[in-house]
Amino acid sequence: MKLRQEDGAANYEYVTARIRSRRASLFDESDYRKLVRMGPDEIARFMEESEYEREMNALGSRFSGVDLIEYALNENLGKHFDDVLNWTDGEPYGYLARYLRKFDAWNVKTALRGIYSESPPTEIDDDLIEAGELSDDLLGQLVEADSIESAVELLAGTLFSDVLADAYELYEESGILVPLENAIDRAYYTNLYAGLPSDPSRAEELYVEFVEAEIDFRNLRNALRITLSGADIDPAEFCISGGRLFDETELRQLANNPDELVARVRSSTYGEELEDGLDELDDAQDLVAFERALEVALLEYSDTLSSRYPLSVCPVLAYVLAKEREVDNIRAIARGREAGLGPDEIETELVIT
Amino acid sequence: MFDIATTLFSSIALLLQSGSEAAASTAAIPPKAGAALAVGLAAFGAGYAERGIGAAAVGAIAEDEDMFGRGLILTVLPETLVIFALVITFTI
Numbered sequence: 219m220k221l222r223q224e225d226g227a228a229n230y231e232y233v234t235a236r237i238r239s240r241r242a243s244l245f246d247e248s249d250y251r252k253l254v255r256m257g258p259d260e261i262a263r264f265m266e267e268s269e270y271e272r273e274m275n276a277l278g279s280r281f282s283g284v285d286l287i288e289y290a291l292n293e294n295l296g297k298h299f300d301d302v303l304n305w306t307d308g309e310p311y312g313y314l315a316r317y318l319r320k321f322d323a324w325n326v327k328t329a330l331r332g333i334y335s336e337s338p339p340t341e342i343d344d345d346l347i348e349a350g351e352l353s354d355d356l357l358g359q360l361v362e363a364d365s366i367e368s369a370v371e372l373l374a375g376t377l378f379s380d381v382l383a384d385a386y387e388l389y390e391e392s393g394i395l396v397p398l399e400n401a402i403d404r405a406y407y408t409n410l411y412a413g414l415p416s417d418p419s420r421a422e423e424l425y426v427e428f429v430e431a432e433i434d435f436r437n438l439r440n441a442l443r444i445t446l447s448g449a450d451i452d453p454a455e456f457c458i459s460g461g462r463l464f465d466e467t468e469l470r471q472l473a474n475n476p477d478e479l480v481a482r483v484r485s486s487t488y489g490e491e492l493e494d495g496l497d498e499l500d501d502a503q504d505l506v507a508f509e510r511a512l513e514v515a516l517l518e519y520s521d522t523l524s525s526r527y528p529l530s531v532c533p534v535l536a537y538v539l540a541k542e543r544e545v546d547n548i549r550a551i552a553r554g555r556e557a558g559l560g561p562d563e564i565e566t567e568l569v570i571t
Numbered sequence: 572m573f574d575i576a577t578t579l580f581s582s583i584a585l586l587l588q589s590g591s592e593a594a595a596s597t598a599a600i601p602p603k604a605g606a607a608l609a610v611g612l613a614a615f616g617a618g619y620a621e622r623g624i625g626a627a628a629v630g631a632i633a634e635d636e637d638m639f640g641r642g643l644i645l646t647v648l649p650e651t652l653v654i655f656a657l658v659i660t661f662t663i
Contacts, residue, residue: 229626231623231624231626231627231630232626232627232629232630233630234627234630235626235627235628235629235630235631235634236630236631236633236634239630239631239634239635240634305630
């Protein structure tokens with residue numbers, strides 16, 4: 219995908235109409251209920267008769283079983299997001315392109331991890347999602363790179379070049395990937411915020427609200443993971459700035475005290491959406507269930523935002539989130555069935571709104 | 572878009588003023604000109620409304636061809652404004 223200039227007038231009406239149609243054709247609860255009771259081959263057949271028909275047919279001769287499902291899912295995800303970018307013009311295009319760089323961040327992280335663990339290039343390539351801004355050529359070179367250093371050099375000129383150059387020194391000192399991964403995430407979130415007009419219109423305000431919610435949820439998840447695992451890590455190191463819920467210093471204080479952290483979230487704007495998840499967390503200290511509740515809450519919050527002001531970029535971003543969740547869910551089902559998990563066990567792993 | 576609308580309205584205001592100066596005892600502008608304005612402005616408003624609806628309708632049709640009939644009807648709904656305005660022309 220090559221990014222073009224943002225020009226032309228915003229065409230929110232056209233884009234939201236198409237997006238809402240696609241949103242409606244995502245799998246719903248009853249589809250998932252059927253899927254968790256199927257074996258991998260049945261899932262493949264089910265997908266062939268749905269939205270994924272084209273990808274399943276195109277890849278069917280080369281792969282089979284769960285691999286086929288996974289490739290088809292990734293391919294379909296990339297196709298849909300490219301489509302959306304093709305339709306949008308003007309202002310929403312800029313926001314969306316910025317948001318979809320999340321896949322660039324994902325791809326770069328995957329490539330770095332692959333190189334670090336010395337996986338063969340074809341294996342790394344399988345896990346990439348072709349939905350970001352980085353060209354296929356560059357990604358190809360990236361997975362072929364023989365060291366982290368040459369991979370970092372290849373990324374010169376992209377969004378990540380500056381931060382990666384700094385983080386590379388830290389990596390050389392410590393020999394672990396964490397600084398590089400954090401740098402990539404930070405670069406992505408900083409870019410989301412960059413260049414917003416100082417006097418936002420209603421549509422822009424909602425974009426900001428959406429981004430803030432996502433950052434908040436991410437911070438919250440990191441903080442809870444650190445607190446509940448009892449690891450001796452400074453939570454501020456993983457804090458992404460820009461959220462509404464808390465900043466670095468607050469996070470550092472709250473991370474030592476899970477009860478206070480939960481109370482804080484309960485009284486925040488997200489309290490209502492997260493209520494069930496928080497209760498569950500209080501009762502069982504079950505982090506996995508809470509993280510799923512977080513995902514559901516974010517999906518619901520993005521839906522609320524998109525119906526509050528339909529002519530904004532929010533419905534599109536909500537669709538991107540929902541589509542991602544769908545792909546994750548189907549993958550979880552297919553992999554779970556392959557591993558012999560029962561329907562109930564798999565159902566607890568799904569994120570369904 | 573709104574710039575065009577405001578210039579249009581300010582020019583109409585001028586028109587009304589000059590009309591009233593010329594003949595204070597009679598109508599502000601000639602009845603036929605008034606009717607023409609009514610139809611013109613209604614058509615302008617209808618066009619503006621159809622712009623958004625049309626874009627959304629084409630989007631919906633692109634995803635699902637069955638939406639063609641419904642999309643078409645919704646797109647021309649604002650056209651009723653022009654019909655109401657045409658009624659005005661028969662009252663003079």
